[in-house]
Amino acid sequence: MRYNAHAVHSRRRNAKRRGLAVLLGVVLTALVLVVGSGVILFTSASPAWSGLTHTQSVTRELAKTGLPGLLPVHLDELEVSRFLELINIEYSVENELDPDLLVNARTSVPTGGQDEWLHYRALQAMAELCTAARAEGIATVYVRSGYRSYDNQEQLYWEAEDKSFVQPAGHSEHQTGLAADIFPIARSEREEQQAVRWLAANSWRFGLILRYTEAKRRITGIAGEPWHFRYVGLPHSWYMFRYDLTLEEYIESLRQSGGYVVSLEGREYTVAYAMPQDGFILLPEGLDFDISRDNTGGYIATSGE
Ligand SMILES: [Zn+2]
Numbered sequence: 001m002r003y004n005a006h007a008v009h010s011r012r013r014n015a016k017r018r019g020l021a022v023l024l025g026v027v028l029t030a031l032v033l034v035v036g037s038g039v040i041l042f043t044s045a046s047p048a049w050s051g052l053t054h055t056q057s058v059t060r061e062l063a064k065t066g067l068p069g070l071l072p073v074h075l076d077e078l079e080v081s082r083f084l085e086l087i088n089i090e091y092s093v094e095n096e097l098d099p100d101l102l103v104n105a106r107t108s109v110p111t112g113g114q115d116e117w118l119h120y121r122a123l124q125a126m127a128e129l130c131t132a133a134r135a136e137g138i139a140t141v142y143v144r145s146g147y148r149s150y151d152n153q154e155q156l157y158w159e160a161e162d163k164s165f166v167q168p169a170g171h172s173e174h175q176t177g178l179a180a181d182i183f184p185i186a187r188s189e190r191e192e193q194q195a196v197r198w199l200a201a202n203s204w205r206f207g208l209i210l211r212y213t214e215a216k217r218r219i220t221g222i223a224g225e226p227w228h229f230r231y232v233g234l235p236h237s238w239y240m241f242r243y244d245l246t247l248e249e250y251i252e253s254l255r256q257s258g259g260y261v262v263s264l265e266g267r268e269y270t271v272a273y274a275m276p277q278d279g280f281i282l283l284p285e286g287l288d289f290d291i292s293r294d295n296t297g298g299y300i301a302t303s304g305e
Contacts, residue, residue: 069285075276075299078291083121083233085176085295086247089221092170093150094295097177102147105180109143116146119177122231125206126180129229132202139184139195147177164223173211179230196226204241207233216246233290233302235262235269251294259301269304 087093097119105116108127118126126143133141148156154169166172173179184195200210209232214224232240232247239262240250259272272289274281275298283289289301 070282072280081292084292084300091295093175118146122178129206138198143180145181148174181227204237272301274299
């Protein structure tokens with residue numbers, strides 16, 4: 001083997017770097033332990049995917065409590081949305097959706113000639129997704145199974161012979177008006193698979209998540225449904241896609257980290273998680289937030305939208 005001074009040198013350099021990295025790690029850990037939860041943590045979470053166009057990482061995580069500049073705000077003073085509500089077998093839809101928020105999807109997306117009702121924000125996102133799928137030469141995609149009332153869901157559940165894809169009434173995301181089943185119209189199986197992959201990889205750009213994958217069946221309790229998309233908004237859809245998290249895991253990670261800051265396409269988003277105390281939640285000062293219930297007791301504040 002040829003002696004390679006450069007290699008030896010770079011090995012030494014690497015060893016030195018590793019040493020420095022370990023030292024840095026120790027110092028940071030100590031800092032976190034000493035300063036406690038009041039600091040802003042820089043994250044080095046590894047990406048769940050590589051390639052594609054988006055390689056941004058979270059700029060920083062907010063600590064769980066004690067962040068400087070937190071203001072208590074009473075929940076009664078806030079307009080609280082439901083975009084990030086977790087609906088699954090454990091957490092049910094508490095109230096029927098305000099019908100004024102529903103729009104007939106038929107007017108803005110292909111629905112196969114059917115009336116499909118959706119929350120206007122979800123419809124806007126799905127219309128953008130459909131337009132992009134066409135513009136990027138993927139396929140024409142159509143939207144089915146939008147909003148269902150409790151009664152619709154109950155009827156569907158009792159009529160279904162195979163209940164693995166149907167949730168009992170009160171436990172279906174379709175009752176939120178934020179979810180729909182999206183299918184490509186493809187000329188071949190290959191084209192269909194390509195379109196399904198594209199939808200899974202690009203839906204986050206429009207604030208949508210692919211809610212049920214076979215890989216996460218143990219967490220969601222639902223078999224893989226490559227057609228079921230749910231609106232959550234940006235940057236949440238980005239985060240869940242980037243770090244390969246279900247909504248269940250995302251809420252849990254927010255609860256632990258307290259939130260995060262990220263820049264996406266030049267827009268800086270701050271996401272803060274808050275648990276109410278005596279009707280008050282703590283919000284970082286000086287930012288305009290959209291607040292959503294998470295349906296597990298906490299609230300998620302998003303600024304930058
Ligand atoms: Zn569905």
